[in-house]
Structure formats: structure tokens, C-alpha cells
Amino acid sequence: MNEQKLDFLRELAVIGTGHATIALSQMLQGRMFKLVVPDAQMLPFTEAADYMGGLEQVVVGIFVVISGDVRGYMACLHPLDTARLLVRLLTGQETEEIDELGRSALQELGNIMVTSFLNALSKMTNLLMMPSVPGLAIDMAGAVWESILAGAEVTNEVTVIRTKFSAEGEEIEGHIIFLPDEDDFRKIARQFGLENLG
Amino acid sequence: MTEVFVNMGEISSAKNHGILTTVGLGSCIGVTLYDHKVKVGVMGHIFLPRSRSNDQGAPPGKYADTGIPAMIQEALRLGASKSRLQAKLAGGANLFPNLSLNTISIGQQNIQAVTELLTQHGIPIVGQDVAGNHGRKMRFFVDNGVVTVTAIGKEPVQI
Numbered sequence: 001m002n003e004q005k006l007d008f009l010r011e012l013a014v015i016g017t018g019h020a021t022i023a024l025s026q027m028l029q030g031r032m033f034k035l036v037v038p039d040a041q042m043l044p045f046t047e048a049a050d051y052m053g054g055l056e057q058v059v060v061g062i063f064v065v066i067s068g069d070v071r072g073y074m075a076c077l078h079p080l081d082t083a084r085l086l087v088r089l090l091t092g093q094e095t096e097e098i099d100e101l102g103r104s105a106l107q108e109l110g111n112i113m114v115t116s117f118l119n120a121l122s123k124m125t126n127l128l129m130m131p132s133v134p135g136l137a138i139d140m141a142g143a144v145w146e147s148i149l150a151g152a153e154v155t156n157e158v159t160v161i162r163t164k165f166s167a168e169g170e171e172i173e174g175h176i177i178f179l180p181d182e183d184d185f186r187k188i189a190r191q192f193g194l195e196n197l198g
Numbered sequence: 199m200t201e202v203f204v205n206m207g208e209i210s211s212a213k214n215h216g217i218l219t220t221v222g223l224g225s226c227i228g229v230t231l232y233d234h235k236v237k238v239g240v241m242g243h244i245f246l247p248r249s250r251s252n253d254q255g256a257p258p259g260k261y262a263d264t265g266i267p268a269m270i271q272e273a274l275r276l277g278a279s280k281s282r283l284q285a286k287l288a289g290g291a292n293l294f295p296n297l298s299l300n301t302i303s304i305g306q307q308n309i310q311a312v313t314e315l316l317t318q319h320g321i322p323i324v325g326q327d328v329a330g331n332h333g334r335k336m337r338f339f340v341d342n343g344v345v346t347v348t349a350i351g352k353e354p355v356q357i
Contacts, residue, residue, distance in 0.1 A: 046257065049206040055222040056335065058350055063294050135294025139350055142222015143333020146206050147293040150225045150245055150304045155253040 002042075008194060009040030009161050015124065016117035017163035017176050023116035027109060028089050031172070036164040043158050048149055051160065052077070055142030059083075060098075062110030063135045063148050066118065068128035070187060072180035073152045074117065076110045077144065082172050098138060107136045117176060125191035152179050159185060201337075204228075204243045207260035211240040211272050212340040219337045223289035225305040227262075227312055227328070228336040230286045231269050231321065232343040233278035239340035240269045240276075246304065247311035262311035270319060285316050286357050287326040288336040288347045295331050305329060325357030 014035065021033040043051055060083035062076040078086065086109060087102035088094060098106070111134050118129040137144050149158065159180060166173040180188070189195075201217040204210045206226060210218050218241035220228045231240045242259045249261040258268035273283055290309035302310075309328050316323055327334065327347040335348045348354045 045207060045260065046205070049222075061293070063297060065297065132297060135297035137293040137331075137333075139224070139293060139333040140222045140335070143224035143291070144222075144293060145224075146222060146226050146245070147224030147291075147304075147333075149206075151294070151297075153246065155250065156256060 004194070005189075006040045006042070008189060008192065009159065010038045012121060012188070013038035013040060013161040013163045013176075013178065015120050016178065017165060019116040019120035020113040020176055021165050023112045024109065027112065028086075031167045031170070033165045033167050033172075036166070038161060038163040040161045041159075043160055045154055045156055045158065048154065048158055048160075049142070049146060052141050052145045055140060057141045058138065059141045059144055060106055061137045061139070061144035061148065062107065062114070063137070063151065064110070064114045065132040065151075066129050067132070068130045070127050070129045070180060070184040072178065072184060073148065074114045074131065074179070075148050075177040076113055076174055077141070077177065078174040080138070082174060083138070085171055103136055103138075107134050110134045110136070113176065117178070121188065125188050127187060127191060148177075148179075204241050206243050207245050207257045209240060209242045209257075209259040209265065209269055209272060211238070211276055213238050213276050215341045217337055217339055219335070221335045223334040223336060224291055224293050225289070225303065225308060227287060227289040227305070227308040228334070229266070229269065229312055230336075230338045230345055231273050231278070231283050232286075232338075232340075233273060233282045234284075234343055235279070235282055236277050237340060238273055238276040238278040239338055239343065240273045241336075241338050242266075242269045244308060244312065247307045262308060262315055266312065266315040266319065270321075280319070280321075283321045284324045284343075285321050286338075286345045287312060287323060287328050288334050288345070288357065290328040291330050291332055291334070293331060293333065327355050327357050
């Protein structure tokens with residue numbers, strides 16, 4: 001395991017997630033978010049399934065394919081309680097069920113967070129990173145997570161950058177996950193003057 | 199009764215009794231093989247249809263083309279007869295239908311690959327709950343071969 005690479009990944013996660021939560025904060029009447037120190041890992045495939053934990057817990061997952069100079073995948077995962085609260089804050093709806101309007105609100109929110117994350121990295125690296133239209137799933141965490149890994153066609157190892165964020169005094173929490181393509185990840189590192197990562 | 203959890207890419211087996219469970223099947227496909235006569239059961243949680251050259255050392259259960267033969271071997275090792283093996287499938291969903299990564303979703307590719315391989319080996323598929331856009335949990339009762347599939351907000355089904 002390459003410590004320098006992991007430090008660099010954490011740094012990227014702080015920058016990206018910082019911008020993503022600022023965007024979220026602007027959508028949610030200026031709520032302030034706290035970032036938990038990001039977790040960067042190079043996970044062997046066999047450990048990837050357990051990485052998310054709580055496989056049967058219902059989560060809302062937003063999944064985006066990145067294209068451009070850097071290819072890869074991004075995902076935002078929120079526990080169901082957070083998703084319900086976000087829907088209420090965004091639409092004013094008080095419901096247990098997340099209906100079509102709620103789904104599109106969450107999708108839009110995911111879109112804005114992912115775009116902010118990627119824009120921040122793009123600006124710093126001069127590398128184009130374009131998100132696709134986001135996909136949204138409300139399902140068991142295990143099913144959402146493995147579908148993301150399968151979409152990324154993970155081979156023996158997956159580089160995962162995960163940042164947890166939460167809002168003071170409120171049940172808002174989530175993960176932002178960045179799965180860069182290995183070769184393209186090196187392009188990002190080179191832009192930061194790090195030649196020999198990974 | 200002991201319950202064994204089968205993770206993504208794994209193959210597990212039991213004889214006479216026990217429950218083999220896999221949680222959180224999305225695009226992955228859960229496959230069970232069962233020989234009623236000797237009560238041998240094998241479960242696999244397959245990730246992608248075809249193995250690839252840049253993934254040496256992957257567990258056989260990760261890919262359908264290596265997983266199905268490995269599952270059959272495991273059943274035979276525990277005393278099953280290939281001619282009595284019956285298969286059941288769950289999973290192969292597409293959780294992000296509006297994101298067209300491929301023209302055919304990975305879930306569909308998994309269903310196709312597993313179905314073809316089982317057919318080649320002459321193993322009948324006697325039950326399945328596959329495709330759609332939702333995740334599944336699959337439990338396999340090795341004492342009688344029953345498989346139950348549960349999903350969020352749906353009635354459990356027995357296959």
C-alpha cells in the first residue's frame with residue numbers, strides 16, 4: 001500500500017467534498033456541514049462488499065459516470081432518514097414515501113454535489129471531468145453498492161475515496177465516493193507534480 | 199440452524215442442513231445448486247459474466263464462466279450427482295435504469311451468462327426471480343432446497 005498515494009487521495013477528497021457540501025449548504029438555507037476526515041483506500045475486491053457495511057439498510061444511492069480526460073465513477077449514498085429530510089427541505093413535502101418529485105429533487109441534489117466535486121478537481125488540474133445524468137436507486141445498501149462496483153467493472157482492486165459529512169444537530173449525513181479509473185488517476189497526480197503514484 | 203453469509207464473488211456450500219444467505223443482490227446474480235437426494239447445496243454470488251485476463255487471482259465465484267464450473271465441482275465434492283443438480287437464480291437487476299452504461303445491463307448479461315452455462319452443463323433452472331430494478335436478499339434452506347427471495351417493499355417470494 002502506497003501511503004503517499006493515499007495521502008494524496010485524501011487531499012482530493014477534502015477538496016472535492018468541501019465544494020460539494022458548500023453546494024449542498026447553498027441549497028439548504030445555509031446549513032453548515034462537518035466533514036469527517038476522508039477515508040482513502042485501495043481495497044481488494046474481496047473486501048469491497050463489506051466496505052459500506054449495513055448491507056440490508058435502505059439507502060438512497062446516486063450514481064454518475066465520469067467522462068472526459070479523467071474517467072471513472074462517482075456516487076453519493078445517504079441513509080433513508082437523511083434522504084427523507086432532504087426531500088422535505090427541498091420540496092416542503094412531509095411524506096414517508098419518496099415519490100417522483102422527491103426522487104427528482106434527490107437526483108438534482110446529487111447532480112449538483114457531484115458536479116461541484118468534479119469542477120473543483122477540474123479547476124485544479126485542468127483536466128476535463130464530466131458527469132453523466134445521475135442514476136438514482138432507493139434500495140438495500142448492499143445491492144446499491146455492488147451495482148456501483150459492477151458498473152465500474154472492478155477487477156482485483158478498487159481505489160475508493162469516501163468522505164462522510166453531517167450537519168450540526170440534524171440527521172443529515174452521507175458519503176461521497178469517487179472511483180477513478182487507475183490510469184486516469186495518475187493523470188491527476190501528475191498535475192500535482194506527483195509522478196510516481198500508484 | 200447455522201446461517202452462512204455468501205459475499206460478492208464467494209461460493210459456499212452445506213450438506214443436510216443450514217442456511218446459505220446472500221444479502222444485497224443488485225446487478226449480481228445469486229445462484230443455488232441443489233441435489234435433493236443427498237441434500238447438498240451450493241450458493242454462489244456472481245459479480246460479472248466473464249472473467250478477464252487483467253484480473254488474475256480473482257476468486258472463481260466472481261465471474262459466471264469460472265463460478266458455475268467451480269460450484270458444480272463443489273457440489274460433486276460433497277457427494278452430489280451432476281444429473282440430479284437443479285438450479286435457482288435471483289438478482290440480475292438494473293438499479294440505475296436511466297444510466298445506460300451498456301446497451302445490455304450488467305444484470306441482464308449476468309442472467310444470460312449463467313443461464314447459458316447451466317444449460318451447457320445440463321442443469322435445469324427450476325426457479326428464478328431475476329431482472330427488474332430492485333435489490334434482493336436470497337436465502338437457501340439446504341434441508342429441503344427451498345429458496346426465499348425478499349426485496350424492499352415487496353412480498354417475499356419462494357422459488
